[in-house]
Amino acid sequence: MNTSLRNTARTLGAGLRALLVLSVICGVLYPLSVTGVAQALFSGKANxxxxxxxxxxxxxxxxxxxxxxxxxxxxxxxxxxxxxxxxxxxxxxxxxxxxxxxxxxxxxxxxxxxxxxxxxxxxxxxxxxxxxxxxxxxxxxxxxxxxxxxxxxxxxxxxxxxxxxxxxxxxxxxxxxxxxxxxxxxxxxxxxxxxxxxxxxxxxxxxxxxxxxxxxxxxxxx
Amino acid sequence: MSPVTAGVLQLLALISALALAYRPLGDHMAQVYSAEKHYRPEKWIYRAIGADPSASMHWPAYLRGVLAFSVVGVLFLYALQRLQGALPGSLGFVSIDPDQAFNTAASFVANTNWQSYYGEQAMGHVVQTGGLAVQNFVSAAVGMAVAVALVRGFSRFRTGELGNFWTDLVRGTVRILLPISVVGAIVLVACGVIQNFSGIHGVGQFTGGTQQWNGGAVASQEVIKELGTNGGGYFNANSAHPFENPTPFTNLFEIFLILLIPSALTRTFGRMVGNLRQGYAILATMATIWLSFTALMMWTEFAHHGPALQIAGGAMEGKETRFGIGGSAVFAVATTLTSTGAVNSFHSSYTGLGGGITMLGMQLGEIAPGGVGSGLYGMLVMAVIAVFIAGLMVGRTPEYLGKKIGIRQVKLAACYILVTPALVLCFTAVAMALPTPADSMTNSGAHGFSEILYAYTSGANNNGSAFAGLNADTQWFNTTIGIAMLLGRFLPIVFVLALAGSLAEQRPVPATSGTLRTDKPLYAGLLVGTILIITGLTYFPALALGPLAEGLAT
Structure with missing residues (x-):
């Protein structure tokens, strides 16, 4: 029981870390770079x-x-x-x-x-x-x-x-x-x-x- | 040129574009999920996660990864919405109430994107871009991972190993979804979709005074909303809003993005099981259903039966001028035969039969071509059922792709196909029996019943579109639809992964002259029949009370 509890906690921890890393990539870096390109090339339309x-x-x-x-x-x-x-x-x-x-x-x-x-x-x-x-x-x-x-x-x-x-x-x-x-x-x-x-x-x-x-x-x- | 001809030409253009992308994308995805080599940035990600990317998992471990990642996703998104009022970059919007925050968190993690809130008046930049759009990526990557695990179950022998969930998740996101999204987002901006981080600001109006706009990272979210078959709009009007879908070209482009990955995954499947023709048979099945639904939808919408539409002289209620009836009908079918649920026109105002077609599309289990990943695994489960039925007819143990379809496999497939109908029909029955849920209806009679049937169909099948006359922001609907979305997503995944595990353990069964050839048109026909009969028997009584009653009355 103890090991399965520890396993669950470890998997949840991995899940949280995966979510945070992917949030930085898909929720920060990606939208910011697209916004940068959009504002540079098509600022009228982007706004x-x-x-x-x-x-x-x-x-x-x-x-x-x-x-x-x-x-x-x-x-x-x-x-x-x-x-x-x-x-x-x-x-x-x-x-x-x-x-x-x-x-x-x-x-x-x-x-x-x-x-x-x-x-x-x-x-x-x-x-x-x-x-x-x-x-x-x-x-x-x-x-x-x-x-x-x-x-x-x-x-x-x-x-x-x-x-x-x-x-x-x-x-x-x-x-x-x-x-x-x-x-x-x-x-x-x-x-x-x-x-x-x-x-x-x-x-x-x-x-x-x-x-x-x-x-x-x-x-x-x- | 008549609107009907233009509609047919748009459909042909769409099919050509999908055909062009089919081989390169399908092969690329097969390579992504089979490659041994990890790129350097991916290694950094695995180190941050603390996972060994080369360790292969048995199905229980793979499932634990899926569930742990999704549980964390729901909690994170819930917390983000509950704290919105205190976070910077929220445009002054307040925190979301608990029932709605639960509903939205469940919705986006389950790849459903049912929305009981008005995007432009409730969600700020942080929640939209940092929370909802992230789940648009990762929930799609989870769906693809599960589909690939099932394909590996078919392609591997004498092992229980299905691959590594974290590797599949990360690769699906960074090697497939992100690159297409970057290009697609820039195409959308070039056509007029907005992409900025402005606050709420006034813009002058023609007759004087100002209109209030909020800015947003709309293009970057719009593209993954379609590509990941998510469907949650930045704005309440979703892809009908000119800032999300400004031109007839963006409309076709968005439909293309919806269908792109689900259709190309059949090529990936064929590649990975080592027989491309098996993939073509699955694709042919999907295409047959999709084309017939689209043709039916065009016919009923151009015919515009129904009193109000007859007086108006056309089915333009809830449709945009720039898309017209053709561009709207093609979108409506694509979005409900996949798990997308984005809308460019409002299904509630479609003809009675048109509304019924959108509902039936979801009730088929969204497998033609279905959601990213979920479409393929849903269709493969149906393929198992179809060989089982064929086996019963001739009285021999059925096989599929060199695997015996025995008692365990059929039980798991049967459980899979029972989950969503049970959720849809039970919740609809309870909601109709209780006194208060019906207060949420905008329309009365058969259409009012359809609003509720549509809501649970959409939730349990992870679609997310609505007969939006239903006021779904009540504690009852937020809670029950939230539960339907979670169970409708994750219970089937449990059965799929268990099925994959049981298949991967088997020894190969050599094909004999008695083996049903599953790469032939005959089998594709059998599969179409199986899907239609199972769905028809399940949902006919409910459909007869709603859209059929409405459609036949006029």
Missing amino acids: GSEISDASGRTVGSSLIGQTYDLPKRSPDEAAKPDLRWFQPRPSNGLGSNGVNLRYSLILSGATNRSADNAELITWVTEAKAAVVADNSTPSYKVRPEEVPADAVTSSGSGLDPNISPAYAKLQINRVAERNGLPVRQVAELVAEHTEGRTLGFMGEPRVNVLELNTALKDVRKG
Whole structure:
């Protein structure tokens, strides 16, 4: 019994020493060297791909989606989209940029509602009606069947920086009208900011909303 | 190009990349685990551990090494989280509560990475980088070590010796996982994954004001999270978060990393048993299951059945625009047919049948191609069962790789395949019978039941993904899922190592004309059938109450 106890203690000791040595290698040396290389070669990307507008003010990360809402007059007021800007996908889940929780950090997450969930059915139905109403102008009527799926569903992270080209196209007439710009000019802007599939087959075509709105802001000023 | 075509092309690109890496990596791993020579830095490590790297162990000693290393790992990680509030470099986050700290420690040591916390709001640099990411490496290396021990059980004769656990652990970490991780992490940073040690800081926003970010060593953790089939995200949204998975290319790259080692290990197996065709038969079995699951998943997600998805016009709920349905479906199958559990889209919002496919993938025991190491040993146990069934049909003692599959071997294999179903079904039944666990559900009806079935399936099979509507941060779920993860990891390892020991002692059985050829397509077909029948019989009633009920209703 005594020897087996001593054996166990010896094996546990070896385990602890192995863990400590491997922690130094995998938990200190490895991440520090990768960080060193990353900061030296790709510091912009390693620090979050921040982008600025024409005046040089940082407007966020090209990778993290934002909301483009009107300022709230009271904290209890429901957020209303600022229709001068291209709108991102809904985010009804945990993830949304600017939630003020314990540390007012960006939190990511999905709704996790199932396809037969009553709440999700309501959200999607209401979002569809809103997309139709918001984007119809006197000269341009949006039909419900034209609304793409990404315009009415929340993404996995809740921070999706992109919308589909179809959803961007749907917003062109409204954005042009609200900003007093010619439709053709806004359409060109969208075309410039539409990214195809990587190498022609990876992922889906998409439009980066923050980059598009930043470019739109510059056009408005100019 | 239609999204379906793009999805199929991505799948083909993935298969080509895996095929290119298969031979060099498989042979490299066989060499790593067979080489006599110790490199100088490794010798320093062995000296620090106080282990003789050349001493070969019998299975009880090998098992003691695995268990001692893992017990210490759980205690260390638990202590690190409990002390977080007092440690520097914690971004001001407080210490984790005891039940959640136990759950997380068990989760990362068991290669599960089930997470009941929100990464970006709970864990600072020290816990993430110095604790969780370290277990991502070493729990993967433990899995590979156990798999290699079993392979040695098949390849060695008239000895009980399975090799040295400390040597296998260290070599797996420094010769396989680390080099690939260094290269992979830099590729990820080049594509936009963050890698810094910033504190919480404000960044300007378009409409004015600031957003709050915390930095982190994300790329270095992301790569081993996929490569080691761990799956624990730095952020709550896991690989759906743009800082973890920014582009369609990184998405494919991460899927590639998930499948890389588990598939190449079949080559290592073939090399080490001296017959590459045996490895190909195992690979073919894995590939058949994986491809059919992926095809089914693509079909059901593109068809988007389910009321909300029909109104939306596509199954984009919980999916990112840049990956689309194809890139999400391929990821979902890869992550649940391995023990990864990383997600780039949220399985709870998949179609009813799509959610069922993710669950069934885990319930197969994660063997197609499975977790690093655990996939291979799980599949070899199934291979033993399959030759046993074939032996029953013709009435002769079954053999596999020149070893007799006798009473002891079949008993151990049977115990192995009973552990996880017993854990999953018993815990699910108890949770459904008790009054309070159901309060954690977000969805009701069949999907609510699926949330709980998924949780225990994921825990006991060491996957770690979730139908994340379930609020798992309760004492009940933290404790029971923690127990399911530990038992689901280490009980099967006990049986595998005992099996390995019993095989290594045997004398070779010469192959005769009556021996079932286990390197032929016929046997691979038998193996696929065995896996599907055993899993189907075990889980069908539970699946019928959850995802099947949901999928057929709409």
